[in-house]
Amino acid sequence: MLLAxxxxxxxxxxxxxxxxxxNAAPRLAFVTxxxxxxxxxxxxxxxxxxxxxxxxxxxHMPPDGLADQKRIIEDLIVKGVDGIAIxxxxxxxQTPFLDRIAAQTLLITHDSDAPDSKRICFIxxxxxxxxxxxxxLVQQALPDGGQVAxxxxxxxxxxxxxxxxxxxxxxxxxxxxxxxxxKPGQVxxxxxxxVVATLTDQFDMAKGKANVEDILSRHPDIAGCIGLFAYNxxxxxxxxxxSGRIGKVKVISFDEDERTLQxxxxxxxxxTIVQNPxxxxxxxxxxxKALVAGDRSSIPDDxxxxxxxxxxxxxxxxxxxxxxxxxxxQ
Amino acid sequence: xxxxxxxxxxxxxxxxVTAIISPxxxxxxxxxxxxxxxxxxxxxxxxxxxxxxxxGIDLSIGSVICLIGCLTPWLIxxxxxxxxxxxxxxxxxxxxxxxxxxxxxxxxxxxxxLVTLCGLFVYRGITRGILADSTVGFGTSGSELRSLGTGRIxxxxxxxLPAPLLILAVVALVTSFGLRRxxxxxxxxxxxxxxxxxxxxxIDVNRxxxxxxxxxxxxxxxxxxxxxxxxxxxxxxxFGNFYELYAIAAAVLxxxxxRGGEGTVIGVLIGATLVQVLRNAIVLIDEIPDxxxxxxxxxxxxxxxxxxxxxxxxxxxxxxxx
Numbered sequence: 001m002l003l004a005x006x007x008x009x010x011x012x013x014x015x016x017x018x019x020x021x022x023n024a025a026p027r028l029a030f031v032t033x034x035x036x037x038x039x040x041x042x043x044x045x046x047x048x049x050x051x052x053x054x055x056x057x058x059x060h061m062p063p064d065g066l067a068d069q070k071r072i073i074e075d076l077i078v079k080g081v082d083g084i085a086i087x088x089x090x091x092x093x094q095t096p097f098l099d100r101i102a103a104q105t106l107l108i109t110h111d112s113d114a115p116d117s118k119r120i121c122f123i124x125x126x127x128x129x130x131x132x133x134x135x136x137l138v139q140q141a142l143p144d145g146g147q148v149a150x151x152x153x154x155x156x157x158x159x160x161x162x163x164x165x166x167x168x169x170x171x172x173x174x175x176x177x178x179x180x181x182x183k184p185g186q187v188x189x190x191x192x193x194x195v196v197a198t199l200t201d202q203f204d205m206a207k208g209k210a211n212v213e214d215i216l217s218r219h220p221d222i223a224g225c226i227g228l229f230a231y232n233x234x235x236x237x238x239x240x241x242x243s244g245r246i247g248k249v250k251v252i253s254f255d256e257d258e259r260t261l262q263x264x265x266x267x268x269x270x271x272t273i274v275q276n277p278x279x280x281x282x283x284x285x286x287x288x289k290a291l292v293a294g295d296r297s298s299i300p301d302d303x304x305x306x307x308x309x310x311x312x313x314x315x316x317x318x319x320x321x322x323x324x325x326x327x328x329x330q
Numbered sequence: 331x332x333x334x335x336x337x338x339x340x341x342x343x344x345x346x347v348t349a350i351i352s353p354x355x356x357x358x359x360x361x362x363x364x365x366x367x368x369x370x371x372x373x374x375x376x377x378x379x380x381x382x383x384x385x386g387i388d389l390s391i392g393s394v395i396c397l398i399g400c401l402t403p404w405l406i407x408x409x410x411x412x413x414x415x416x417x418x419x420x421x422x423x424x425x426x427x428x429x430x431x432x433x434x435x436x437x438x439x440x441x442x443x444l445v446t447l448c449g450l451f452v453y454r455g456i457t458r459g460i461l462a463d464s465t466v467g468f469g470t471s472g473s474e475l476r477s478l479g480t481g482r483i484x485x486x487x488x489x490x491l492p493a494p495l496l497i498l499a500v501v502a503l504v505t506s507f508g509l510r511r512x513x514x515x516x517x518x519x520x521x522x523x524x525x526x527x528x529x530x531x532x533i534d535v536n537r538x539x540x541x542x543x544x545x546x547x548x549x550x551x552x553x554x555x556x557x558x559x560x561x562x563x564x565x566x567x568x569f570g571n572f573y574e575l576y577a578i579a580a581a582v583l584x585x586x587x588x589r590g591g592e593g594t595v596i597g598v599l600i601g602a603t604l605v606q607v608l609r610n611a612i613v614l615i616d617e618i619p620d621x622x623x624x625x626x627x628x629x630x631x632x633x634x635x636x637x638x639x640x641x642x643x644x645x646x647x648x649x650x651x652x
Contacts, residue, residue: 200621209561
């Protein structure tokens with residue numbers, strides 16, 4: 001029976017391979033760097049744009065990191081997609097792989113760029129700039145400075161590194177230089193601030209919360225906690241709540257987790273920097289469709305289409321949340 | 331107690347060294363955190379140890395944690411079912427999964443490694459499928475249920491006993507009593523030492539083994555419940571990832587032989603605590619970079635097992651001389 005099934009698939013595959021989709025809708029794919037609610041919004045953007053402009057889209061969230069992402073992309077190439085938008089997990093080391101993909105289909109990057117690869121264009125936020133915006137929130141929340149700690153899923157990703165560097169450079173009052181990199185594991189201080197640690201959790205929630213608790217133990221005078229990935233802030237809030245220090249330690253956030261937004265309303269979170277994942281999805285589909293048709297006019301000279309980040313504080317939060325729910329169809 | 335002396339001394343040494351380098355280690359807040367984390371991992375470690383005592387293994391613990399940990403908030407907040415129904419049903423489900431493992435291992439004579447490895451894949455896959463990979467949590471609504479995971483009984487102003495520790499205490503006492511003082515426990519140890527001999531003695535080997543797998547499933551489910559009550563949310567793709575290995579490490583560190591027939595509850599608790607103290611120490615001691623966490627844990631576990639073996643041999647030699 002298995003053989004029969006395999007035979008059927010082999011046959012139908014050959015059939016589709018023999019019929020180049022000259023007049024069929026272009027087949028486009030969107031690949032994320034992992035599984036997160038953030039990406040669910042991007043998926044919605046992909047879906048909406050695809051039905052609007054008449055392309056066939058598929059959306060993929062690799063659950064297990066680099067190897068998994070590679071496997072999915074390779075399978076998409078096998079499937080014969082006309083164009084693909086990828087958020088590279090490890091841009092530098094994935095560059096040779098991305099170049100191979102670019103040789104086989106139209107490749108753009110989103111969310112996190114691989115500037116040295118042969119990708120045609122990057123769609124996303126300037127993470128360094130977004131980091132500096134987050135740093136401004138830290139400065140507002142802690143006008144007298146103090147000890148702060150940074151919590152992030154992993155630092156192997158370009159976007160995480162750049163955000164972190166942006167925050168640090170802003171609060172230390174340094175010049176703009178996105179190529180600077182302060183190694184984690186050392187205390188960085190200046191301008192009245194002291195960044196006592198940057199802790200990663202590799203997406204393990206229990207570990208992420210334990211990291212916050214350990215910092216609260218180790219640095220009783222901690223004044224601010226900064227969560228760089230969507231789920232970090234809710235874990236910071238949990239740990240603060242349990243230690244009875246909620247409201248006393250300032251929390252500055254990235255992204256739009258429900259509990260982060262509620263925290264802003266309640267006053268337990270000072271503010272958050274949000275990207276526009278919906279637009280990543282929608283813009284990727286629009287651009288790839290144009291590229292399939294041979295139209296490159298919408299690509300800027302530097303090959304970067306910026307989707308600006310926004311600062312959300314108490315005044316903006318309700319409107320922002322309503323808009324997000326609308327996009328998710330809730 | 332002699333059996334756990336080696337591992338206990340390693341735990342004390344690690345704690346002392348950490349406390350000397352980082353005084354914050356001994357702060358009541360940190361101790362409370364450590365007690366809560368050790369309790370959570372202790373519960374799943376006890377489950378793993380029961381199966382290991384029979385000479386089996388359960389690799390599905392992390393995925394059962396994922397299944398129960400994700401379904402709990404989903405059923406309560408998204409579907410809107412009462413926690414009074416959700417919690418007991420999910421614990422029954424977890425026990426049922428364990429029973430199924432036990433049944434497959436004993437009646438169909440399948441390898442425990444294989445059966446539970448399939449469980450590892452299947453339960454995570456099912457969870458991710460049901461939730462379509464989205465994160466689920468209790469949201470901002472403070473469910474009273476959560477106090478089971480986050481609650482505490484205040485002892486002093488700054489120190490309290492975390493609720494999971496009390497749950498662990500009940501689990502540990504019942505298991506310890508079951509292992510040492512009941513026929514079932516005696517049979518369990520006998521089967522682990524020599525299954526054929528146990529069978530010839532008239533022990534219903536299959537029934538006792540199925541019981542061990544069922545209890546392991548139940549405790550993994552309970553662990554999953556408490557983990558999600560503690561963190562507040564769970565992501566199907568990684569919740570509980572590798573936790574079976576922490577549970578197995580705790581059991582083996584605590585003196586459970588992977589060949590079966592040996593193991594004490596107190597040993598497992600010390601083993602679970604050692605792993606959590608190590609993870610804590612890595613964050614508290616500035617000189618140890620975060621990134622080498624696994625290397626440190628692996629290295630210390632290896633040292634602990636060596637120390638344990640040395641102590642056992644010394645004890646055995648002395649009793650021979652007596």
